[in-house]
Amino acid sequence: MTxxxxxxxxxxxxxxxxxxxxGMLGNVEFKHxxxxxxxxxxxxxxxxAxxxxxxxxxxxxxxEFPCVPFGVPYRANQVDEAWHAALTTSAAQYDPAMDAxxxxxxGYGAIGEWTLVSQSASEIRIAIDYPTSSAISRLTRVIRADLAAPAIDFExxxxxxxxxxxxxxxxxNIALPSLTGALRIDPGAFAFGMVHPGGPEPGVSRARAGAQFSRLDNVPxxxxxHAAFDRLPLADDTEEILQLCGMDGSVTMIDEVADVAYRLTWDAAVLPSLLLWISNRGRRYAPWNGRNLCVGVEPIAGAFELGCQAxxxxxxxxxxxxxxxxxxxPEAPVTLAYRFEVC
Known part of the structure; x- marks a missing residue:
């Protein structure tokens, strides 16, 4: 492979x-x-880089890319007290054969080299084998263009x-316009929201670590x-992670500068939460250097990005x-199907 x-x-x-x-998606353009x-x-x-x-x-x-498993280990002293127990219990208690x-x-798939399985005029299918010591054997990823619409279907x-x-x-990862508040996020129905229990950037993040909320426009x-986090970018430079739990499997993003809306839909029975990574010029260190302006709209089954342990x-x-x-x-592979479209 070159x-x-x-x-x-x-x-x-x-x-x-x-x-x-x-296995990353890139260089995406839609005609609208x-x-x-x-x-x-x-x-x-x-x-x-x-x-x-x-x-x-x-x-x-x-x-865009898949995360298997999702997250990275955190230390208990980095998070709100309510999360200490989850980060002090050894993951080996739940799975004694955890792998590096x-x-x-x-996950390994986010840094490993994927190989082409097949390609047609409308579909690319790639795969990656995980280390033999991992509980995960293989990922296969399908990226399929909807020939009738500005949309991509994934498996x-x-x-x-x-x-x-x-x-x-x-x-x-969705690009944010430079105009404050010009992209509106409509997450549909969710049971409750929670603020990242560790900040995630101490001294920079503004939302109250570990707080719970019911509306994205009213976060402690x-x-x-309280402040609204449903219109981005935010006026203040910050780094925020919010988890919307018990989602209905749909989020719409309305870019008022580009005069276009996008919708992401997925199977919420498997991935019941939506993580919002709001990277709002808040990371001043390399390589970010205060220039990152995006929002990750990330369907997950996970506890933030706190990794397997939590x-x-x-x-x-x-x-x-x-x-x-x-x-x-091993007898029943998991399939995640989702769609991104101009709507």
Whole structure:
């Protein structure tokens, strides 16, 4: 396989590329009202990640990718007290054969090299084999252009070597306009929302760590009071992660600058939460350097991005009846189907 191997699709309503590294979607354009729109975000250092000081997943992060398992380990002293127990219970208690690849940021598939299985005029199918010590055997990813519309249909097939449970997620990254509040997020129905229990950027994040809320336009702040997080970008430079739990499987994003709306739909019976990663110029260190302006709209079964340990343990989300992991069975591969469209 050549460096930066990619495969390309073009149809009447748009075009896209799929990259071998991380199996990532990139270079997406849709035709809308006689013009091209580009909904997705890609980090600005892709051309020279080494010079920018970017490593691992961050070095090649593009428009959308699967996360198996979802997250990365956190330490208990990094989070709100209500989450301490979930991060001090050993993950081995729930799965004694946890593998080192379970602790990679968003999983082996996000950094490994995928191979092409097949390609047609409307579909690209790629796959990756996980390390032999992993409970996960193989991922197969299908990216299919809807020939009748500006839309992409996805499938992710997860095969397991042994029965286990893991947090799973999807990671679409949406570009934000520069005008404050110009992109509106309509998440549809959800049971409750929760603020990331660790900040996630101490001294920068404004939402109150670990707080619960019922409306995205009325989220508690660490300094007191409430603020709206449904219109982005925010006026203040910040970094926020919010989890909308018990989702109905749909979120719409209305870009009032581009005069276009996008919809992401998925099977909420498998992935019952939506994680909102609001990267609002809040990371001042390399390679971010205060220039990242995007929102990750990420369907998950997980406890934020706190990794396997917190997601498999009893935690403040699954205590309220919302699953934070998916059972993987060697006899019954898991399939995640989802769709992104101009609407």
């Amino acid at each position: 460096l930066n191997q990619r495969w390309h699709l073009e149809w009447h309503h748009g075009s896209l590329a799929v990259y071998a590294t991380g 009202a006689g013009r091209l729109v580009r909904p997705f975000y890609e980090v600005p250092w892709l051309a020279d 080494e010079a920018a000081g970017a490593q691992g997943l961050v070095a090649h992060m593009r428009s 690849s379970d602790d990679l940021l968003h 992710l097939h997860i095969e397991a070597r042994r029965t286990s449970a893991r947090p799973l997620g999807l990671h679409p 702040l660490g300094a007191g009071g 997601s498999l343990a009893a935690n403040p989300i699954n205590a309220q009846g919302v699953a934070t992991a998916v059972t993987l069975d």
